[in-house]
Amino acid sequence: MSTLLPASPWRAFSRRLLRYLGGIAVVALVAFAGTAGWYYLQMRGSLAQLDGEGAMPGATAAIVIERDALGIPTIIASSRADVARGLGFVHAQDRFFQMDLARRRAAGELSELLGSAALRIDTRTRMLRLRARARRTIEVAPPEELAVLRAYVEGVNAGLSALAVKPPEYLALRTVPRAWAAEDSVLILASMFLTLQDAEARRESRLAAVYATLPPALADFITSSSSEWETPLVGGLHLVPPIPDASVFDVRTAPPAAHPPDSRSNANEGATLLTWFSPPTNDDARGSNSWAVAGRLTGDGGAIVANDMHLGLSTPNIWYRASMVWRDTRPRRLTGVTLPGVPSLVAGSNGDLAWAFTNSVGDWSDLVILEPDPADPNRYRTPSGMLLVAT
Numbered sequence: 001m002s003t004l005l006p007a008s009p010w011r012a013f014s015r016r017l018l019r020y021l022g023g024i025a026v027v028a029l030v031a032f033a034g035t036a037g038w039y040y041l042q043m044r045g046s047l048a049q050l051d052g053e054g055a056m057p058g059a060t061a062a063i064v065i066e067r068d069a070l071g072i073p074t075i076i077a078s079s080r081a082d083v084a085r086g087l088g089f090v091h092a093q094d095r096f097f098q099m100d101l102a103r104r105r106a107a108g109e110l111s112e113l114l115g116s117a118a119l120r121i122d123t124r125t126r127m128l129r130l131r132a133r134a135r136r137t138i139e140v141a142p143p144e145e146l147a148v149l150r151a152y153v154e155g156v157n158a159g160l161s162a163l164a165v166k167p168p169e170y171l172a173l174r175t176v177p178r179a180w181a182a183e184d185s186v187l188i189l190a191s192m193f194l195t196l197q198d199a200e201a202r203r204e205s206r207l208a209a210v211y212a213t214l215p216p217a218l219a220d221f222i223t224s225s226s227s228e229w230e231t232p233l234v235g236g237l238h239l240v241p242p243i244p245d246a247s248v249f250d251v252r253t254a255p256p257a258a259h260p261p262d263s264r265s266n267a268n269e270g271a272t273l274l275t276w277f278s279p280p281t282n283d284d285a286r287g288s289n290s291w292a293v294a295g296r297l298t299g300d301g302g303a304i305v306a307n308d309m310h311l312g313l314s315t316p317n318i319w320y321r322a323s324m325v326w327r328d329t330r331p332r333r334l335t336g337v338t339l340p341g342v343p344s345l346v347a348g349s350n351g352d353l354a355w356a357f358t359n360s361v362g363d364w365s366d367l368v369i370l371e372p373d374p375a376d377p378n379r380y381r382t383p384s385g386m387l388l389v390a391t
Contacts, residue, residue, distance in 0.1 A: 114173070146182070
């Protein structure tokens with residue numbers, strides 16, 4: 001004979017709790033899987049179209065885009081304008097958010113996308129009025145160049161529209177991308193201009209410190225712009241001044257360095273001249289390299305051009321590799337790197353010529369420190385008296 005005893009209240013409560021927690025876990029798992037699946041579909045939908053056909057506004061004939069195993073495109077078309085349309089299409093499909101950031105940076109419009117965190121950058125950039133200048137550039141552009149640019153714009157907007165889902169960055173920012181315009185391509189060039197500028201005038205301020213502290217003979221030697229290894233393309237060779245001896249300057253007894261005009265911290269207090277001549281440890285190490293080898297010095301008789309533009313590392317890369325082929329009255333094939341947002345090959349080859357770019361450093365500007373009027377910050381001192389700041 002068996003006897004059934006009533007379940008204890010605690011055991012019954014435990015079973016109910018386990019069923020309740022199990023239900024919550026299942027719901028949470030389903031919700032997580034659904035959310036992850038949705039994000040996966042969103043990310044996958046934002047990837048570039050790799051096959052199929054579509055309509056291209058303004059195209060005069062078929063435009064073929066072929067990609068190799070690395071995803072590098074070759075655009076084949078019947079005219080320069082159609083090649084630009086194809087290039088705009090792949091730029092938008094692969095790099096539109098990068099293009100958007102670059103145009104907004106130059107125009108001072110980052111805060112429209114990123115919020116107040118970018119307001120300080122926008123405030124400084126808007127003083128340059130680069131969007132207004134870009135519009136003016138479009139107004140006076142030669143018709144043949146404008147035709148290629150407008151074709152590129154059509155390609156960019158077609159590529160953006162062809163994405164099943166817009167780039168994921170816009171999902172994270174909870175906004176939508178803005179269509180491309182011709183002036184935006186000019187702003188891309190302006191963005192590169194800003195990248196290559198010494199906006200803080202560090203070079204000018206350091207030169208001022210050198211000449212304010214060192215004897216002229218040593219300052220001329222240190223700041224010489226030539227060397228025995230250089231062959232100027234323009235003008236004659238500037239000989240390097242001789243090295244001054246200890247009677248001119250002795251580093252062991254050097255006085256404290258003059259502070260450069262842009263000193264804004266105590267980090268420069270008590271700095272010695274050796275501080276200014278130490279190897280740079282940050283992004284102050286700027287420059288570009290290009291060199292060429294004549295065909296008579298190579299194994300196959302072909303000339304070689306090598307180039308390193310010394311630009312910062314970023315994700316994605318600044319450049320976008322591509323090949324372009326058009327078959328009009330003069331069939332051509334170009335291959336190299338492009339700048340997303342611009343319908344041109346920045347560095348590359350057309351099979352006959354190869355070209356590249358370097359960032360030249362020269363005496364393009366002067367640093368002038370303005371002394372504000374203590375009674376009115378909108379006025380500054382000049383040799384002829386106080387003047388009102390005008391914009």
